[in-house]
Amino acid sequence: MQVEDGEVFGLLGPNGAGKSTTIKLLMGIIFPTTGSAQILGKPVSDVSMHRDIGYLPEQPYFYDYLTAAEVLDYFARFHGFNAAERKERVQKMLQRVGLETAGKIQLRKFSKGMLQRVGLAQAILHDPKLVILDEPMSGLDPVGRREVRDIILELKNAGKTILFSTHILPDAETLCDRVGVIARGQLRGVGAPGSIVGVKSLGMEIVFELTGSGPQSEPIRAKAAKSGSNYRMNANEAELYGVLAELREAGAKIVSVTQIKPTLEDFFMELVGKDGARAAAIEVTGQ
Amino acid sequence: MSRILIVALNTFREAVRDRVLYNLVFFALLMIASAVIVGQISMDIETIVMVSLGLSAISLIGLLIAVFTGVGLVSKEIDKRTLHAVLAKPLRRWEFLLGKFTGLVLTLTVNTAAMGAGLFLAMWYVKHSIARGDTVVLVALYFILLKLTLVVALAMMFSCFTSPLLAILFTGGLYVAGLFVAQLRSLQVTQMSAHTQKFFALLSFLLPNFGNYDVMGAATHGRAIPRILVLHNTLYTALYCAIVLSVAAIIFSRKDLK
Numbered sequence: 001m002q003v004e005d006g007e008v009f010g011l012l013g014p015n016g017a018g019k020s021t022t023i024k025l026l027m028g029i030i031f032p033t034t035g036s037a038q039i040l041g042k043p044v045s046d047v048s049m050h051r052d053i054g055y056l057p058e059q060p061y062f063y064d065y066l067t068a069a070e071v072l073d074y075f076a077r078f079h080g081f082n083a084a085e086r087k088e089r090v091q092k093m094l095q096r097v098g099l100e101t102a103g104k105i106q107l108r109k110f111s112k113g114m115l116q117r118v119g120l121a122q123a124i125l126h127d128p129k130l131v132i133l134d135e136p137m138s139g140l141d142p143v144g145r146r147e148v149r150d151i152i153l154e155l156k157n158a159g160k161t162i163l164f165s166t167h168i169l170p171d172a173e174t175l176c177d178r179v180g181v182i183a184r185g186q187l188r189g190v191g192a193p194g195s196i197v198g199v200k201s202l203g204m205e206i207v208f209e210l211t212g213s214g215p216q217s218e219p220i221r222a223k224a225a226k227s228g229s230n231y232r233m234n235a236n237e238a239e240l241y242g243v244l245a246e247l248r249e250a251g252a253k254i255v256s257v258t259q260i261k262p263t264l265e266d267f268f269m270e271l272v273g274k275d276g277a278r279a280a281a282i283e284v285t286g287q
Numbered sequence: 288m289s290r291i292l293i294v295a296l297n298t299f300r301e302a303v304r305d306r307v308l309y310n311l312v313f314f315a316l317l318m319i320a321s322a323v324i325v326g327q328i329s330m331d332i333e334t335i336v337m338v339s340l341g342l343s344a345i346s347l348i349g350l351l352i353a354v355f356t357g358v359g360l361v362s363k364e365i366d367k368r369t370l371h372a373v374l375a376k377p378l379r380r381w382e383f384l385l386g387k388f389t390g391l392v393l394t395l396t397v398n399t400a401a402m403g404a405g406l407f408l409a410m411w412y413v414k415h416s417i418a419r420g421d422t423v424v425l426v427a428l429y430f431i432l433l434k435l436t437l438v439v440a441l442a443m444m445f446s447c448f449t450s451p452l453l454a455i456l457f458t459g460g461l462y463v464a465g466l467f468v469a470q471l472r473s474l475q476v477t478q479m480s481a482h483t484q485k486f487f488a489l490l491s492f493l494l495p496n497f498g499n500y501d502v503m504g505a506a507t508h509g510r511a512i513p514r515i516l517v518l519h520n521t522l523y524t525a526l527y528c529a530i531v532l533s534v535a536a537i538i539f540s541r542k543d544l545k
Binding site for chain 1 (some may be wrong): 297304305371
């Protein structure tokens with residue numbers, strides 16, 4: 001697996017797939033039994049390249065006897081900033097993650113979402129070239145998630161490389177240039193979110209209103225699914241125009257016609273399903 | 288600022304905010320009560336009682352902090368996963384370890400100095416003067432600090448590869464065993480097998496000799512402590528700590544954090 005310079009790369013996989021393990025290996029928190037990894041051309045064992053890396057751990061926890069400003073100041077010291085630079089950066093970061101009014105509060109009084117914001121602030125405090133985020137949306141409310149998404153996009157626009165793990169697939173689809181899917185510790189696919197799941201259409205979805213009660217409308221009602229005040233029906237692309245003509249004759253009003261494409265979630269679920277079946281087979285055969 | 292110093296100062300700040308230094312209040316109350324009571328019994332043993340009580344309290348309080356806080360220095364960071372963000376900074380694991388050690392030794396130095404000042408105040412209250420001979424109490428305080436430094440190093444080392452509870456037990460056990468190194472060396476070994484003799488001889492040199500730091504008798508009676516002992520204990524502590532911390536650093540550098 002290779003993450004290119006300047007891209008947003010999403011590491012996807014179900015719980016226990018190995019996303020956080022991969023990230024911890026990259027950060028030197030745990031050590032590989034075999035294999036190797038390099039960041040910015042240096043082996044991961046070289047701590048000096050941590051100057052150029054920002055890391056947000058999964059469910060981050062910091063010294064709760066410090067205030068948000070103090071913890072950021074503490075981390076900034078490792079990067080050699082002087083007092084004035086530290087003060088400026090800390091204020092800027094608190095503002096960026098929406099904690100400007102909470103800077104003087106001890107972290108023991110922070111909610112999970114607020115700690116996540118502190119985590120993000122310490123990760124980007126020193127303007128790193130590479131930002132590694134382990135489940136950055138975890139514990140955040142919709143507003144917080146939106147803010148984190150915006151920060152990731154800002155970082156991307158500033159030319160940073162971002163590697164993040166998530167199991168929130170719409171986030172990955174929205175943000176990532178490429179994704180890597182991990183299941184049971186193995187990389188199962190790498191590519192753009194669209195290409196990894198294939199671009200082949202799965203058919204068409206037609207949404208329509210049907211108010212009439214003529215003899216032609218009954219078979220259509222029987223085939224369609226009720227969805228609120230509308231009806232929903234799937235058709236393959238070859239028979240689309242025929243179905244639309246049939247609907248028109250029955251007096252239906254077409255609301256929308258949409259192509260159904262496989263989502264990352266479909267791919268993900270298929271993968272997890274396959275692995276589940278394989279695990280069961282292994283259990284039965286003992287091999 | 289050196290990375291070790293950054294960690295050390297934060298460790299000191301942690302101790303202060305976690306109210307580790309609150310023990311000073313207890314010590315102050317103990318000294319005040321003792322001084323008042325001892326001041327009323329005039330049998331020329333006031334100084335002996337005050338110094339003996341004061342040094343014992345300083346040593347015991349220091350030991351409790353050194354063992355319990357020393358064990359928690361690293362294990363708490365691993366358990367709470369506060370280490371993950373710290374190790375993502377340009378900081379080597381051994382630098383972190385040495386920073387935590389330095390921070391706690393700094394805490395114990397401030398603590399011992401404050402309690403030492405309290406002891407001198409109590410002595411002055413009892414005797415109404417401080418004589419030149421009382422400087423031996425300063426040496427005794429210095430030896431207590433050296434002892435605590437070694438205990439912190441041992442506690443940290445054990446906490447790098449075992450659970451906090453076992454680390455406390457190992458450190459406590461080693462401390463008690465280390466008090467009897469002199470007796471171990473003077474064991475009547477003629478009735479033992481050659482192997483047993485060798486084992487006890489080796490053990491007596493491997494165990495940290497905490498008996499070296501005990502100068503209570505000299506301090507209470509105002510007897511001078513030989514300079515060579517001061518030099519010996521200083522070098523012994525430095526060397527022993529260097530070995531113990533090196534072992535701790537090797538273990539910690541290869542440890543998978545959860």
